[in-house]
Amino acid sequence: MQMLEEYRTKSYRNDLRPPVDANLVKDKTAIVGIGQTAYSRNAERDELDLACEAIKKAVDDAGLTMADIDGLEALTLDRVSMPTLIGSLGIENLRFTSEVSFGGGGACALVMHAAAAVATGAANYVVVYRALNEASGHRYGRGDGYAEYLTAAPTLHYGYYFPYGFLTPLSWAAMYTKRWMHEYGIKLEDTGWYSVVLREYAQNNPDAIFYGKPLTIEGFHESPMISAPLRLYDCCVDTDGAAAVIVTTADRAKDMPHAPVYIAAAAQSSPIETEIQTSYNRPIVAGLPETWYVGQELYRQSGLGPADIDVAQLYDPFSYGAMIQLEELGFCGPGECVDFCLGGDRIRVDGDLPLNTSGGLLSEAYIHGVNLVTEAVRQLRGTAYNQVADAETAIVTAGPGLPTSGLILRK
């Protein structure tokens, strides 16, 4: 078998996957609480402080007390010490903890793992959270964290990249984006609408970093080229803040303050030869196979297809990272995503596919994708600032170009 044959031939092998009727997460688990801090450029607070506030708000939102919480789910790279957090929150007897790898690629896997814990009876109510001082503190995106990549479990291929000054996540993304544009004949002047529409969404979202700061298409094209073809306003917004959600079983969710948001599907994917944003030895540099696999698995589990999705929250570390996902998830054909976003109408709130309706990671905040989960929950509760009429299904994805994850949520 060739590497990534399913992806190359776009033929997902359902027969290789576990039977859907044995899935304990699908429709049997739900998100019942959400919370967040203010999102800012400089919180002047520790990440521990931010995490406590977001988690307490999520617990309150779910109508629970801290005594009900018995599970905690974090990213491996979260800088809050878990024992310190447990002590600060006052969780009497935590029974389940787990950590998910892959940074932003793990955002939806956090929810998936929490759901697996409650579905199997390991815990009753699991908190998922992310807290970071990305703006004022450690700045992954700026590349000054490269030495840190080498500490715990350095990725093998960095030894072949760092000696050449290939040091920043944005440049790693620009490398494959440039090839993608070349292969599909994408014109730079047609780009920018994704960023403009997300900034429009942020104008109605007082929690967004870019609230009160609109962006025109001309303003986009005048913004500085950071790493060609990526401009400043193609990039996500470094943020200080935290967000949290509470996951429990569908049975418990029925008697809680908010209408449950059910998990209709949850998936992770780490295809062979997938590196952390530098997967240059896969057959196709200009593609996101991990997102394709996650999409196929989400559709298989949920029984839904792209046409059934009412609203999408796609992880956008930079504009193309979200747009190429539109292709891999079947919302448009290969090489068509820039056309799909041209003029912006298709991705606006009343369009074919309202996309990143809080402003996304580009214009609301960069809470490592956990803020995309909270926005999907608001959409399905009917409480979003940019509410999609009658939204019943939402797709959420995690970081593209690295081992990733995704969710389909429903009312």
Added chain:
Amino acid sequence: MTTPGEPEAPTVPHPALWAVLYRSSTPFWEAVARHELSLQRCSGCKTWLMPPRPMCPRCQSAESEWVPVSGRGKIHSWVTYPESPHPAFEAPYSVILVELDEGVRLVSNPSGIAPEELEMDMPVEVVFEDVSDDFALYKFKRAG
């Protein structure tokens, strides 16, 4: 000289010092230091293993061989840094992704090609630049 009580300026290691993060990388860089480009290949199914690693991901064989390659290929993509993210690199500089004739893609720097001269699928060939007595980098110049 620093006076007592005055902190010394922090030293920033050159990223080349991070080339060998795993023992499986040692033969590769030793060959480069001799100005040879050799890649690891699975002895069983002949899959190229780049970066070098202890086991073949296709057939799980632990047997491999080091095979000299042509050093010729094409520029598959590139990026240019208008500002340097690290004091060891002087901006503007470019990083290229080269697809070797053997099909393996390598990250490198262009040698003697200005950022504005880079083109998709430009034919290139390997050159070597010594960094120290026992360490060199492979780079790529326009194919002759």
